[in-house]
Amino acid sequence: MKAEEFLELQFEKFRLRVPRGYWYAGYDTWVKVEGEEALVGVTDFFQTKLGDIAYVTPVEAVTLEQDDVLATIESVKAAVDITVPASGKVITFNKALDDHPELISEDPYGDGWIARLRLTDWEADQEMLLSSDAYFRLMQDKVARELERA
Amino acid sequence: MNLESDLLEELEERYKRYLGIPRHLIPWFPTIDAEKCVGCKECMDFCQDDVYAFDEANRKVYVENPWHCEVYCQSCIHACDKEAITFPNRREFKATIRGLRRKYPPA
Numbered sequence: 001m002k003a004e005e006f007l008e009l010q011f012e013k014f015r016l017r018v019p020r021g022y023w024y025a026g027y028d029t030w031v032k033v034e035g036e037e038a039l040v041g042v043t044d045f046f047q048t049k050l051g052d053i054a055y056v057t058p059v060e061a062v063t064l065e066q067d068d069v070l071a072t073i074e075s076v077k078a079a080v081d082i083t084v085p086a087s088g089k090v091i092t093f094n095k096a097l098d099d100h101p102e103l104i105s106e107d108p109y110g111d112g113w114i115a116r117l118r119l120t121d122w123e124a125d126q127e128m129l130l131s132s133d134a135y136f137r138l139m140q141d142k143v144a145r146e147l148e149r150a
Numbered sequence: 151m152n153l154e155s156d157l158l159e160e161l162e163e164r165y166k167r168y169l170g171i172p173r174h175l176i177p178w179f180p181t182i183d184a185e186k187c188v189g190c191k192e193c194m195d196f197c198q199d200d201v202y203a204f205d206e207a208n209r210k211v212y213v214e215n216p217w218h219c220e221v222y223c224q225s226c227i228h229a230c231d232k233e234a235i236t237f238p239n240r241r242e243f244k245a246t247i248r249g250l251r252r253k254y255p256p257a
Contacts, residue, residue: 026169027222067222067244078196079228128251130169138169145164149198 007136011143016044019109023126024135025085028142029070030109031129033122038086040070041113042104045139049146050075053101058093058115066125071114073104086125088117161217165199168221171254176247178238179216180226186234187211196229221247 006019022030028046032039047053050073058071070084071093093115096103104112119125130138167173180193180201189209194202203214224237 027220065241065244067240067247069224069240072228078225080225081223081228083222124248128248130256134256141164148164 007132009136009140009143011045011048011146014044014048016048016139016143017109018043018132018136018139020132022109022132023085023129024132024138025083025129026138027083027085029083029085031086031125032109032113033119036119037091038088038117038119038122039113040084040086040115040117042073042082042108043135043139044108045142047105047108047112049077050080050105051077053104056097056101056104056114058090062090063120064088064090064117066121066128073101082114084115084117085129086117086119087121088119091116091118165215165218169251170256171247171250173217173221175250176221178221178243178247179219180213180224180235180237182211182213183234183236184208184210184212186232188232188234190231192229192231193226193235196226201226 006017009016022032024030024043028043030041030043052075054074054076056071056073059069061068064070064084064087066085066087068084070082072079072081094113096111097114106112161173165173168176187210189204189211191204191211193211194204199218199220201213201215201219202211205212227235227237
């Protein structure tokens with residue numbers, strides 16, 4: 001990823017990236033639209049909080065609405081539910097995560113994608129989503145909150 | 151007395167709004183079934199936002215700060231072996247938050 005393609009914030013030892021051209025949910029997942037389909041995954045900020053990921057368990061549903069649970073990620077720290085930022089029919093979950101869940105930590109916006117969807121309500125879904133600039137501001141607030149807790 | 155302004159005043163700055171929507175208007179927070187809660191405090195350990203507190207008299211956890219709850223986070227459910235924690239139905243809740251979004255559009 002070239003430097004002009006993302007916004008970046010340093011948080012302790014982590015460099016938290018927010019790529020341009022993606023849409024983001026306040027609950028730290030992203031959607032990258034490709035025609036009528038989209039990839040979804042978690043943000044850099046989210047994966048940083050997870051720690052080492054042991055496995056990813058997708059939901060069994062094939063039709064999802066925005067804000068449904070998409071998967072549960074089990075990490076060394078805890079089990080957390082991932083919320084899907086767009087409505088759609090699941091075309092596939094990322095099978096590479098079965099053997100390599102660490103891809104989510106290593107490349108959350110690329111090889112660590114979680115599902116590919118055929119979008120079903122994109123226009124309405126967009127109303128609830130954030131641009132990369134808006135999510136970056138939100139992430140700055142979240143990081144400040146984390147630092148306050150530390 | 152204005153309940154809304156009192157509530158807002160009491161909330162710490164970081165918990166006042168979710169995507170520009172006043173947080174106290176968003177009905178997303180856990181409910182604990184006191185019959186099922188055994189007071190193990192696993193949910194308290196999990197939640198970094200101090201949503202939960204412990205009632206020493208009853209030896210049970212209760213929801214002390216509902217507006218601290220991260221909207222759409224429900225992962226504390228996994229911390230509870232007794233299945234004592236529930237959250238609103240997501241699809242019903244979605245209609246509520248979309249309505250609020252229209253009332254409080256992004257700045």
